[in-house]
Amino acid sequence: MDRLVYLDYAASTPVSEEALHVFQQLSQDCYGNASSLHDAGGRANDILTYSRQSFAAILEGEPDGIYFTSGGTESNLLAIQSIANGLPAHRQHVITTSVEHPSVHHAVNSLERLGVKVTIIEPNPDGIITQDILKEALLPETGLVSIQHANSETGIIQPLAELAPLLKEKHIVFHTDAVQTFGKIRVSIKELGVDAVSISSHKVYAPKGAGAVYMGAHVPWKPLYSGAVQEGGFRLGTVNVPSIGAFTAASEQLMLKRDELHRQHELLRDYFLQQLKIRQLPVRTLQNNGSRRALPHIIGCFFEGFEGQYVMLACNRHGICISTGSACASGYHDPSPAVKALHVSDRDALQFIRLSFGSKSSKEDIDQLLHTFEHLQKEKKGA
Incomplete structure (x- = not known):
């Protein structure tokens, strides 16, 4: 062969040397549960605090808006469903596109079974969601729109910054799946005009098993799980500190090149x-x-x-x-x-x-x- x-x-992607080194080091030296009150837990929490600051700087958002997950799929599911869970009764309409990652379609399908109205819009022949296409789908009760930043199969980039003003003026939450673009092109909350972003570790030369969601402070999300204490109630389960630390290191290195x-x-x-x-x-x-x-x-x-x-x-x-x-x-x-x-x-x-x-x-x-x-x-x- x-x-x-x-x-x-x-x-x-393969794991970079920097990310692998950080992962091994944290696995050996930073094994405390970040939710624990003792010093070992405090050291783990310090890593998460630093990582939130790093991702917030890259995305041009606020550290308090970063919530860590197990990857892109969970990021999309939790972002969409928790935002929908926080929408008022008169804004129970969600719009997404036919070309999204399967995790987005799974999320909106689940919402539809719970009674949320869902509209799937088609791009134009060039694969683009235009202002006219989006505008035609908007309803008075629309509360959330989720449109990917770029498609993982075709690479086509959506003009999110052109679409955002349509939603902002109507106070509609705008989520994007930026798993394919993060680390490849500029992903700026401010520049794109989005309210929530999903990213993943294993697309940027970090170990699998980590991801993140950015939520703007104004986004009306509610936890899906009662009793969840990790990540501000955003998700259940012990936070994977070594993978998140490696994700941070890989992302910082990737920004440089x-x-x-x-x-x-x-x-x-x-x-x-x-x-x-x-x-x-x-x-x-x-x-x-x-x-x-x-x-x-x-x-x-x-x-x-x-x-x-x-x-x-x-x-x-x-x-x-x-x-x-x-x-x-x-x-x-x-x-x-x-x-x-x-x-x-x-x-x-x-x-x-x-x-x-x-x-x-x-x-x-x-x-x-x-x-x-x-x-x-x-x-x-x-x-």
Whole structure:
């Protein structure tokens, strides 16, 4: 087998040396329960206090608004459901989009079963939620809108700052899932105009098992669980201090090289697109449409004549890790809603594959991937 080529950073990232060092150190030296009143508990709580300050500075919010969770999925579920739980009776209407992460859809589906009115809006053919699309869905009773910052499968970035004024003037809470954008581009509470944000550790070179939600002080959330004392009643269970400390360290390091990585990913994206033309491979990418604003490290492709799952498994046999979409939706063979939203056929949607770059990605990785694509094409012609 060839050397392992990992091109699935949008699903999960390797743990950085800095994050691993902090995780090991805190696991050994800071094992107290952060809720305990003794000195060991105090040291653990000090780590959480520092981490809140760090994330608040990165997000341009307040430390008291940071609540730690077990990851992006729990962050989305708790944020949406606790905000809905705090809405007054006359504002029990929630809006989200058809292209959200499955955890967002699980959250609103649960709310709908409890009697909350839910509206799912569709993006335009470029994958964008426009002001007109959102405005048409707003009702007098709308209390919460949840729209992702960027899609994990297509990389398309939503114009949150353009949508926020529509909601602010009507006092509607605005939540965004920023799991894919945090650490990749600027995520500023003030700049985006959002009230609540979800982020996750394992997308930013930290261990799995940690995440965070930012809630503005004005957000009317209520705890989902009676008797919860951890994280201000936001969630149940002992706080994972080593993972949160590592999450903090990884995020701080990533902020220092974020812009450099962004340029590196742009160069890799451009190289990939250039090589597709040079090698005349029948691969169409979402990046061919210049009107779409998207994260450069995520590339969605359609390999003509091959189902995405077949291509993914063939690449795996050659030591290359890519995906057919969100890892949290693996096992489902139906076309991705995020891809279907771009007005592609079911046939094309089933051909979809995603590659995503990270800190260790290189032109050599892309060359090995394209060599595998050429091999598949030759096999097909020779069959």
